[in-house]
Amino acid sequence: MNDMREFANTIRKSSLLMTHRAQASHIGSALSIADIIAVLYGRALKIDPMQPYMQSRDRFILSKGHACVAVYAALAARGFFDANRLEDFAQDHSDMMAHISHKVAGVEFSTGSLGHGLPFGTGKALAAKKRLENWRVLVLLSDGELGEGSNWEAMMFAAHHRLDNLLAIIDYNKLQSLTTIDKTLRLEPLAEKALAFGWAVREVDGHDHQGLLRLLEHGPWEAGKPSFLIAHTIKGKGVSFMENKVEWHYKSPSSEQVAQALKELICA
Amino acid sequence: MRNAFIDELVQLARKHTHIALVVGDLGFSVIEPFADEFPDRFVNAGVAEQNMTGFAAGMASEGYHVFTYSIANFPTFRCAEQIRNDVDYHKLPVTVVAVGGGLAYGPLGYSHHAVQDYALMRTMPNMLIAAPGDPFEVRACIRYLIENPGPSYLRLGKAGEAVVHPNIPEVAPGRWLTIAGERGSPRALLSTGAALGYALNFYERRANCDCAVFSLPLWGMRSKSIQPTMAYAFDEIVTLEDHLVDGGFGSWLTESLVTTERSPRVRPIALAAEVCGTVGTQLTLNRLGGLDFINPASQV
Numbered sequence: 001m002n003d004m005r006e007f008a009n010t011i012r013k014s015s016l017l018m019t020h021r022a023q024a025s026h027i028g029s030a031l032s033i034a035d036i037i038a039v040l041y042g043r044a045l046k047i048d049p050m051q052p053y054m055q056s057r058d059r060f061i062l063s064k065g066h067a068c069v070a071v072y073a074a075l076a077a078r079g080f081f082d083a084n085r086l087e088d089f090a091q092d093h094s095d096m097m098a099h100i101s102h103k104v105a106g107v108e109f110s111t112g113s114l115g116h117g118l119p120f121g122t123g124k125a126l127a128a129k130k131r132l133e134n135w136r137v138l139v140l141l142s143d144g145e146l147g148e149g150s151n152w153e154a155m156m157f158a159a160h161h162r163l164d165n166l167l168a169i170i171d172y173n174k175l176q177s178l179t180t181i182d183k184t185l186r187l188e189p190l191a192e193k194a195l196a197f198g199w200a201v202r203e204v205d206g207h208d209h210q211g212l213l214r215l216l217e218h219g220p221w222e223a224g225k226p227s228f229l230i231a232h233t234i235k236g237k238g239v240s241f242m243e244n245k246v247e248w249h250y251k252s253p254s255s256e257q258v259a260q261a262l263k264e265l266i267c268a
Numbered sequence: 269m270r271n272a273f274i275d276e277l278v279q280l281a282r283k284h285t286h287i288a289l290v291v292g293d294l295g296f297s298v299i300e301p302f303a304d305e306f307p308d309r310f311v312n313a314g315v316a317e318q319n320m321t322g323f324a325a326g327m328a329s330e331g332y333h334v335f336t337y338s339i340a341n342f343p344t345f346r347c348a349e350q351i352r353n354d355v356d357y358h359k360l361p362v363t364v365v366a367v368g369g370g371l372a373y374g375p376l377g378y379s380h381h382a383v384q385d386y387a388l389m390r391t392m393p394n395m396l397i398a399a400p401g402d403p404f405e406v407r408a409c410i411r412y413l414i415e416n417p418g419p420s421y422l423r424l425g426k427a428g429e430a431v432v433h434p435n436i437p438e439v440a441p442g443r444w445l446t447i448a449g450e451r452g453s454p455r456a457l458l459s460t461g462a463a464l465g466y467a468l469n470f471y472e473r474r475a476n477c478d479c480a481v482f483s484l485p486l487w488g489m490r491s492k493s494i495q496p497t498m499a500y501a502f503d504e505i506v507t508l509e510d511h512l513v514d515g516g517f518g519s520w521l522t523e524s525l526v527t528t529e530r531s532p533r534v535r536p537i538a539l540a541a542e543v544c545g546t547v548g549t550q551l552t553l554n555r556l557g558g559l560d561f562i563n564p565a566s567q568v
Contacts, residue, residue: 156316
């Protein structure tokens with residue numbers, strides 16, 4: 001598993017540098033999903049950087065589009081585009097938006113407004129079923145995003161249509177924009193909610209690469225049911241002074257903070 | 269119009285296997301011919317328009333041309349952001365079909381009226397508005413949309429609209445269709461959608477009106493640029509629409525002509541800028557709103 005750990009580290013470093021250079025927000029969100037993204041782009045997704053739009057590929061959709069630096073970093077590291085392009089992130093005239101953009105090679109769908117990824121992914125999954133194609137659709141959502149009703153519309157729909165080629169991953173770091181999930185719109189009991197909607201549900205430590213790989217590499221977990229993975233994560237994971245701090249949803253790290261963060265990652 | 273829509277869609281779906289119809293739990297006694305013949309390309313999304321539009325975009329991204337169908341306000345305002353972000357910004361072939369445009373569902377109350385839909389749709393850069401004036405224009409529009417896939421909005425009346433054209437006309441975005449009147453008339457009556465009936469009524473009741481009647485069934489942001497060419501020959505253009513003047517068809521034409529050197533006067537006839545707090549037939553509510561079928565001459 002060393003390769004995925006190294007990959008996750010690369011994603012974290014690139015995300016920090018991009019966010020710092022652009023003076024952008026949402027580094028805490030990107031660090032939260034870095035391990036999930038590393039497992040997906042490192043091993044679990046059936047993708048080919050040389051053929052980014054091959055018909056048989058798995059489709060990955062980042063519904064929490066504000067964490068895009070993690071995906072851009074992974075795509076660059078996998079060779080979907082030159083890593084120098086990462087320097088364009090959120091710069092004047094760049095198409096590397098600070099919410100994920102489908103103008104970037106390897107990105108399926110632009111998001112930014114929450115609650116769009118799962119319905120869109122549901123449409124892709126339905127299309128695959130209708131055409132008897134066996135690729136999968138994986139959608140990564142934030143926990144706060146589940147406040148959007150469109151997600152629950154899509155969950156009803158996907159279960160009704162038995163879309164077992166659809167997998168939703170919840171980045172459950174328990175923090176949303178202003179404070180904790182618990183103090184904002186309580187999600188618990190989340191697993192029971194998803195079960196009641198007719199999904200197959202699993203929970204995992206969202207920073208445990210082996211655990212993630214076991215659940216993400218193959219699907220469906222239960223025939224005829226879409227899969228709902230609750231990944232317990234830590235916002236800002238990997239950088240001690242960012243972990244579990246709401247402010248890193250907004251702040252961009254200073255030069256000194258980036259240096260400190262990179263030092264921690266090298267030592268990790 | 270509803271029947272022409274489903275009949276044409278069924279005919280085209282026989283040839284084009286990528287056409288899919290998604291309904292928002294509406295369309296009883298209309299959509300059955302499609303649902304029965306193409307069950308694999310028909311989906312009832314239930315009462316969930318955000319998901320309906322989002323998953324229509326997802327299907328469209330995989331090669332389908334998806335028609336989402338519901339009563340006018342539901343597949344538009346309820347899911348406006350899905351239309352903008354998922355469909356329009358991604359340039360995907362999803363046609364939002366709104367049945368009962370304007371005040372066609374007058375007795376059902378203002379929740380079911382669609383008098384701001386042009387305003388919403390025409391601010392989306394890639395969106396083509398299809399607002400046919402009669403059943404033949406419906407068929408022409410659908411054919412155009414299939415042949416030229418992209419984000420589009422098809423605004424239908426309800427049922428029973430008069431047939432105006434002798435056959436299916438050739439349509440193209442921004443191109444006015446000549447309906448009645450002499451070439452060289454100084455005044456044009458230009459309608460979109462079901463307001464065509466009002467334009468013709470005025471023309472037929474006013475002998476020597478010195479005007480010609482036109483219908484514009486396909487328009488949007490991208491077809492503004494050819495309006496100066498279409499409008500050049502006229503001194504005055506009276507636009508007719510069953511929509512509020514703000515953000516509507518007449519406003520669109522005015523904006524299209526504002527930078528031209530010799531700009532004809534545009535006089536929009538549209539519905540009053542008030543919340544319609546009463547119910548009534550389409551005819552009654554249009555009249556209350558200022559779109560008078562009986563005596564449009566008083567307004568023109």
